Amino acid sequence: MKPYLDAPASAGPGRTALLVVNLGTPDAPTRGAVHRYLAQFLHDHRVVELTRWLWCPILHFIILPLRSGKVAKKYASIWVEGGSPLLVYTQRLAQGLQHAMPDVSVRVAMRYGNPSVPDVLRKLQEEGMSRLLVLPLYPQYSASTSGSVLDAVGKELAGWRRTPDLRFIADYHLDGGWLDAMEARVRAHWDLHGRADQLVMSFHGLPKRYEKAGDPYPRQCEAGARALAARLGLAEGEWKLTYQSRFGREEWLQPYTDKTLEALARDGVKTVDVVCPGFAVDCLETLEEIAVENGEAFRHAGGEALRYISALNDEPGHVAALAAIARRQLQGWPH
Numbered sequence: 284m285k286p287y288l289d290a291p292a293s294a295g296p297g298r299t300a301l302l303v304v305n306l307g308t309p310d311a312p313t314r315g316a317v318h319r320y321l322a323q324f325l326h327d328h329r330v331v332e333l334t335r336w337l338w339c340p341i342l343h344f345i346i347l348p349l350r351s352g353k354v355a356k357k358y359a360s361i362w363v364e365g366g367s368p369l370l371v372y373t374q375r376l377a378q379g380l381q382h383a384m385p386d387v388s389v390r391v392a393m394r395y396g397n398p399s400v401p402d403v404l405r406k407l408q409e410e411g412m413s414r415l416l417v418l419p420l421y422p423q424y425s426a427s428t429s430g431s432v433l434d435a436v437g438k439e440l441a442g443w444r445r446t447p448d449l450r451f452i453a454d455y456h457l458d459g460g461w462l463d464a465m466e467a468r469v470r471a472h473w474d475l476h477g478r479a480d481q482l483v484m485s486f487h488g489l490p491k492r493y494e495k496a497g498d499p500y501p502r503q504c505e506a507g508a509r510a511l512a513a514r515l516g517l518a519e520g521e522w523k524l525t526y527q528s529r530f531g532r533e534e535w536l537q538p539y540t541d542k543t544l545e546a547l548a549r550d551g552v553k554t555v556d557v558v559c560p561g562f563a564v565d566c567l568e569t570l571e572e573i574a575v576e577n578g579e580a581f582r583h584a585g586g587e588a589l590r591y592i593s594a595l596n597d598e599p600g601h602v603a604a605l606a607a608i609a610r611r612q613l614q615g616w617p618h
């Protein structure tokens with residue numbers, strides 16, 4: 284039988300850790316690195332709910348060979364010094380959180396790729412962690428994202444002799460501090476650029492059947508979008524909720540972002556502001572898909588300008604909102 288991971292020798296008071304987990308990203312903008320990343324990501328049954336005998340041949344013989352090179356080029360177009368924007372911004376956000384919470388060990392892990400959840404948890408164990416708060420960087424809960432983060436943490440801890448006390452933040456889609464930060468982000472963009480004809484709130488999509496199976500994600504997107512529109516004083520008709528980043532051939536949550544933007548342009552809308560409240564930090568799906576691909580499609584269909592409103596990233600309001608959410612969860616934890 285496999286022995287359990289030994290507990291560290293010291294039986295001191297133990298540290299509290301905040302593990303900030305984001306989706307993950309390739310280690311480099313190359314075909315090989317993207318292949319490795321997509322292979323891990325798309326083998327997760329929480330992400331692709333299909334029987335493996337059907338899915339594995341499609342994944343290994345069609346998706347990975349055809350997609351890896353194409354997607355690597357897209358990553359190369361957004362790569363920054365320090366790596367993939369998703370990782371760089373997540374690290375900066377965590378630095379802000381560490382500054383705001385000096386009594387807690389704040390660490391970043393990625394659900395897919397590096398730094399991996401098992402590696403980061405083992406380092407924390409060596410450092411004497413006895414309480415663990417997990418914060419997936421997804422404001423809205425989905426089984427395919429936040430649910431999968433809990434799987435990864437649970438799978439690692441299942442091999443430990445001494446497991447830590449554990450808490451998990453499933454979502455924060457109606458948190459007042461987070462809504463304050465989102466509202467301020469949109470207003471700051473309006474102060475700089477003026478208001479476009481329409482505000483589109485674009486969320487990452489999901490297969491429609493996940494909603495039918497009870498995933499609360501679309502309801503949380505709707506509730507958060509309505510709350511943000513109300514704070515911004517937008518009337519019906521001045522904003523829209525859409526879903527982006529479709530993958531595969533089955534139906535995903537609708538309305539689709541790309542089709543909606545093209546229809547708006549064809550109907551004579553000249554300018555749109557697009558904000559992506561489901562993305563805590565900027566990444567391929569915002570910087571490339573929305574700002575570049577959808578921007579071009581909007582102009583091609585007759586629109587003049589699509590202005591992408593960047594994610595909250597490491598701005599102070601975001602750090603303050605997440606620190607307050609974490610502090611509330613840490614309350615009442617016996618020492």
Ligand SMILES: C=CC1=C(C)c2cc3[nH]c(cc4nc(cc5[nH]c(cc1n2)c(C)c5CCC(=O)O)C(CCC(=O)O)=C4C)c(C)c3C=C
Pocket residue numbers: 306307308309321330331350354367369421425427428487488489490500528530561562565566567568
């Ligand atoms: C069935 C496939 C996918 C589901 C379901 C899915 C859900 C989902 N994803 C995010 C957030 C992100 N996804 C990102 C990239 C990305 N997503 C998928 C597929 C599914 N996502 C793929 C294949 C990719 C990789 C790029 C590509 O091949 O097109 C990213 C960006 C990562 C980066 O490195 O920048 C994020 C973030 C959410 C929130 C979500 C469900 C709600």
Ligand SMILES: [Fe+2]
Pocket residue numbers: 326339342343
């Ligand atoms: Fe496989």
Ligand SMILES: [Fe+2]
Pocket residue numbers: 487528
């Ligand atoms: Fe995705």
